Amino acid sequence: MVKIKMPKVQEALAVTPALPPERAAPSPAEGVPPSDFVIRIRNLNLWYDGTPALHDVTLDLPRCKVTAFIGPSGCGKSTLLRCLNRLNDLIDGVRMSGSIHVSGQDIYDPFVDVTELRKRVGMVFQKSNPFPKSIFENVAYGPRIHGVRNRSDLDAIVQKSLERAGLWNEAKDRLNRNALELSGGQQQRLCIARALAVDPEILLMDEPCSALDPVSTAHIEELFFDLKTRYTIVLVTHNMQQAARASDRTAFLLQGRLVEVGSTRDMFTNPRKSETQDYITGRFG
């Protein structure tokens, strides 16, 4: 059962809610005006069956940048990611407080249409999870459930999405083959294409490369550079090098607390906290 702290209605409907002064974003990125923070997380606490998993997380994520969540296993980075598209709703015994605004809208407001939210906030999972259907049907799945029926529209969406996910050249001759025949890296790119097909603003990536070989990983990391021109990307990763290579900003979580957030370059060259230093240099984790 999700317990949601009810915000006041006018606050929920406000396009730019006034942030509580004492909880201002701890470290806004240099050169990013506050209105460009597309996701604003405030005082987020989350418990699984009474066990705290996130503790008072307050964090802003800028538009059209790659933000990486790093931290040791069980630090809550995936949980935080899943809060952003309310996928935690499915898990029993989750209770949370605090608020998350996506493009100014409180996504935990009871009036929010969750399916509409998830259309705006796409997600790619750790394990590639194509449906046991054809490549075409996988990509067309999202548009179809959102009401696109016209075949030529679907064709166009499928092609565009596969192109953006860098899979079009490999897949265009076998769109009707079962998606499960693709290699692991191709399957993950198919999942990205599938997420892109519903035209989201934000892409959540939950360790998208952890099950892939280095070549496929490089392929997907290259994709981030193309994708971030259009989408805000939130990347959960275990891999320090990946965070360093692919992200613009990095947030470090430890035991459910946000330890530090800043530009990736600063974090990796000059961390402010000693825990960050220890983690990224490999002393623990």
Add this chain to the structure above:
Amino acid sequence: MTEASISRRWRRRTDLLARWVVRAGGMAIIASVLGIFVFILIEVAPLFRRARAASAPEVPVPPTFLLAGVDETEELAFGISAPGRVEFIPLTEREAPAATELPGFSGRTPTCVFRPLREEEIDVGTADGRLVTASVRFRVGFGEATEDWRSSRTITPETSEPTVLQLDPQEKPLQAVARQSDSRGLVAAAITEDKRLVYLCVLEKKTLMGGVKRTEHRADLTGELPAAPTALTIDGSLENIYVGTAAGHVVHFDIRDLDAPRKVGFDTVRAAGSTPVTAMALLIGDQSLVVGEESGALSVWFQVDDAASSTGKALRRIREFPSHPAAVTAIAPSARDKGFATGDRAGRVRVHHSTSGRTLLSLEGDGSAVTQLVMTPRATGLLALHESGRISRWRIDNPHPEITLQTLFGKVWYEGYNEPAYSWQSGGGTDDFEPKFSLTPLIFGTLKGTVYALLIAVPIAILAAIYTAQFMHPDLRNLIKPTIEVMAALPSVVLGFLAGLWLAPAMERYMPAVLLMLIGIPASTLLALGAWLLLPSRLRGRSRGRLEIVLLMPVLVLAGAACFALGGPLERALFGGDFQQWWYETTGLTYDQRNAVVVGIAMGFAVIPIIFTISEDALSNVPRHLVSGSLALGATRWQTAVRVVLPTASPGIFSAIMIGFGRVVGETMIVLMATGNTPIMEWNLFNGFRTLSANIAVEIPEAPHGGTLYRILFLGALLLFAATFLVNTAAEMVRMRMRARYARL
């Protein structure tokens, strides 16, 4: 030896042992299934074995001998010879009992002999137009107790004082004679040498004084015949006389008024080029008339409904048998079944079966014409008296003459039926009943039961599984699923008992209410859900599948109650106050209390748990990440269930349905108790049927070991076995293919 190597050897041994134990277990399972299959096959196979005959040594007979019969133990043949002696001819290595003089003959020459089936009397026609009737009985005794009881057995014939009737007033020699009697008296008819047909009926009435009043009625029926008579027979119920003529007519006389025989009509044997009728006999039961002709043609006739006839019935030729190459001269019906033997002028003998329309055996005699033919009382032997004065003998092994693929699965024209039909009626009260062994109505019944049960079970079980796996709150699911699984443990005899004794009468009484519920319950559910959607989403959003179902319960109960309340008025308004009557008048179909709907519900109830639980497992086992993937794209839970979960779980659901199918096909107790077991072939919702499985249960007490019915029941078991085996194999193959598609998930 080091400790390590001992441990390694020990490990290798246990590994080997375990491997062999597992392998033996697997083999034992395969072997036992195959063993059952082979055993059933062994029991069924004799049904289709060809009849066999073994020729026994010929026996010579005295001159002017007329063969009359054989005793029950097949050791003595007997007949009559001039000048009126009953002669006994030993068929085994034993001495013949002395011949007995029949006093009534007083030197007259016997000319023909007739013996009603299964009676002890023999009737002999004489050269001076008399009918001499005497009984020949065999008393079986056992002498000194010896090792071999057979050799110590003695068979003593006893002949009674004969009765003598002057059948032909003109005292001409009789060529053919027939006689039947019952409690009312005696009817006899004969064809004389000068081609007259004479009829005599002797009625005996007990008078008040305790005496017996005898009246005789004579008739000369020659004038009624279209041509000279050649063969005749009388049925045992004293209703019909059939006469064959030299011009190929079969003439039918109605003698129900015993003192006034009346011609009903006649039919010609052949439309063109008719040949004389040379032999005629009634099969056991006196329904089927076998007619043999000069040309060798052979046919079976019986009466069917005919509005144009004065008796409402008309004699019709029903089936033909392959022609003998020479004239048919003798016909011997079997005393056991609808089989008969025929002999021809060239000395050949054939054995046929009327129901199956098959000629079972073709035997060569000694080349001279067969004058008389006798089947032994147990139908295991055949004796043909040839013109040469010798008797050819055969032992016949023919335990299942009526079974062919046609009689098992096709339409057969049974005695008393107006047309060929599929019919199952394994036995009547007596031996002269024609058994009807068509498995088609039973296969049909099995299919009908299966279809109705699955129509009810599959939608409910699968929808319930989808709801439970995808929408229900896990706490509730953990309660519901075991509960439904407990339903599967309910013995089917309890379900059948409830269905037959409670549900069937209740449904008969409240049928309009039940029909109303079919519409009312889904409609009220939809209405309730519509109302639920109108509630503020704040209230709705928090229940997450727990509250809806609780709220739905009273709605369903109320809807059910409302349907029952409205059932009566509805019946009065739409069905004229009596649904069964209305149904009969509107559709022309009957309403049975124990019907397919009742069985469908009861059997559906029996298979819902198994279909539900396997489908639910399949649906729950769809990888979580597929569901998440779909939801993360913004799909609703319903879209996810229908577009991702259901297709992915389809192999499991398919196998659930197939397992349910297998269970329904083999289900016995419910159909036994709730169908009425009527082997009819109609899709009518409201009448019963009989399934192969229930048939086995119903007929077992009637089936003696090794008999035809016994083997046919095994054939039914084989069909069930094969059906479930094939369906399961096909299901497994489909499932494997589907699973291979999803294997990489």
